[in-house]
Amino acid sequence: MQDISEDILTRASQGDIQAFEEVYKTTSSFVYNVALRIVNNQEDAKEVTQEVFIIIYNKLKNFRFESAFKTWVYRITANYAINFAKKNSRIKTAPFDEALGEGAVENEAEAHIEEEHQSQAVENLLKEINPDQRACVVLRNIEGLSYQEIAKALNININTVRSRLKRAREKLMAVKQQVRGLTAADTL
Amino acid sequence: MKKCEYFKDLLLTDYIDGELAQKIKLELDNHLLVCPDCRVFAQEVKKRTVQPFYNVSAQPVPGVIWETVRERIAGKQEQYNPLEEFIRGLKNLFLLPKPVPVLASVMLMFLAGSAALYTIQVNQTKEKDQGEFLVSLLDSNGWGSQADNNSFGTPIEHYFL
Numbered sequence: 405m406q407d408i409s410e411d412i413l414t415r416a417s418q419g420d421i422q423a424f425e426e427v428y429k430t431t432s433s434f435v436y437n438v439a440l441r442i443v444n445n446q447e448d449a450k451e452v453t454q455e456v457f458i459i460i461y462n463k464l465k466n467f468r469f470e471s472a473f474k475t476w477v478y479r480i481t482a483n484y485a486i487n488f489a490k491k492n493s494r495i496k497t498a499p500f501d502e503a504l505g506e507g508a509v510e511n512e513a514e515a516h517i518e519e520e521h522q523s524q525a526v527e528n529l530l531k532e533i534n535p536d537q538r539a540c541v542v543l544r545n546i547e548g549l550s551y552q553e554i555a556k557a558l559n560i561n562i563n564t565v566r567s568r569l570k571r572a573r574e575k576l577m578a579v580k581q582q583v584r585g586l587t588a589a590d591t592l
Numbered sequence: 593m594k595k596c597e598y599f600k601d602l603l604l605t606d607y608i609d610g611e612l613a614q615k616i617k618l619e620l621d622n623h624l625l626v627c628p629d630c631r632v633f634a635q636e637v638k639k640r641t642v643q644p645f646y647n648v649s650a651q652p653v654p655g656v657i658w659e660t661v662r663e664r665i666a667g668k669q670e671q672y673n674p675l676e677e678f679i680r681g682l683k684n685l686f687l688l689p690k691p692v693p694v695l696a697s698v699m700l701m702f703l704a705g706s707a708a709l710y711t712i713q714v715n716q717t718k719e720k721d722q723g724e725f726l727v728s729l730l731d732s733n734g735w736g737s738q739a740d741n742n743s744f745g746t747p748i749e750h751y752f753l
Contacts, residue, residue, distance in 0.1 A: 545645035573641040
C-alpha cells in the first residue's frame with residue numbers, strides 16, 4: 405500500500421470527497437483483498453470493504469497521525485473482517501477434496517486455470533482455520549507483515565500472533581497429512 | 593527429543609517467517625544438519641503452510657463498492673448542516689462545564705453568600721444594641737427596676753443617669 409500525503413488525509417477528514425476518493429484508490433485493493441481472504445467470500449468481502457470505508461470516513465477526523473495511516477487501516481480492516489467472519493455462519497469447513505482445489509475448470513486457458521486453481525486452493529485452505537488465525541496467516545503470508553506489525557494491526561500481544569500462526573499451521577499440516585498424495589498445492 | 597519439539601515450534605513460526613534471532617537461528621541450522629526428522633519437518637512446513645500462499649494474485653476491487661460508499665457519504669453530507677453544527681458548537685462551548693469558569697462561578701457564589709451573611713449579622717447586632725438602648729432608657733425613667741439591680745456604679749453610668 406502506498407503512503408498517502410498528510411494534506412490529502414486532512415482534506416478527506418474535512419469531508420472533501422475527492423480527497424477521500426484518493427484515499428480509497430490507494431487503499432481499496434489492500435482492504436478488499438484482506439477482507440476477501442478473511443471472510444473468504446466475495447459478497448461478504450464487498451460488504452466488509454464498504455463498511456470499512458464508511459468507518460474510515462467517519463473516524464478520519466479523529467486520526468492523530470501518531471501511528472502510521474497504513475497500520476490504522478490494517479487494524480480497522482482486519483478487526484471488522486474477523487468480527488464479520490465470526491458472526492457469519494456461511495463459512496464452513498471445506499471437505500478435504502475441496503481443500504485440494506479440485507473445483508478448477510479444466511477447459512479454460514492454462515494460465516487462467518493455474519490462477520483460479522491457486523486462488524481456489526488458498527480459499528479452501530483458509531476455510532480450515534478460524535478467523536483469528538486466518539487474519540494472522542493473511543497478514544503474514546499474503547501481505548508480508550512482520551509479527552510486530554500484525555500485533556499492532558490486530559491490537560494483540562506478539563506472542564498471541566506466534567501462537568495463532570503456530571496453531572493455524574499445525575492445522576494446515578494436519579489437513580495436508582490426511583490427503584497426502586492428492587495435494588494440489590504440491591503441484592504449485 | 594525435547595530439543596526437537598522446541599525446534600519444531602520455532603520452525604512453525606519464527607524460523608519460517610524470518611523472525612528468529614541470529615544466535616538461535618544458527619543453533620537451529622546446525623541442528624537441522626544433524627537431525628533428519630527436523631529437516632523433513634522444516635521442508636514440510638514450508639511446502640504445506642507457506643508455499644501455497646506465494647504469489648497469490650490480488651483480486652480486482654469491484655467498482656460497485658466505491659459507488660455505494662460515495663452514495664452513502666453524499667447522503668451523510670446532505671444531512672450535515674454547517675449552520676446547525678456551528679450553533680451546536682457554540683452551545684457546547686457555553687454549556688459544557690469548563691474548569692476555570694466553573695471554579696470562578698463557585699468562588700463568586702461563595703463570596704456573595706458570605707457578604708450576605710455578614711450583612712445580616714451586622715444588622716442583627718445593630719438591632720440588638722438599639723433594643724438594649726431602649727430598655728436602658730425605659731429603666732432610667734423609672735419604668736423598670738432592673739437597671740438599679742444591674743447597676744455597676746461606674747462613672748459613665750452616673751453621667752448618663
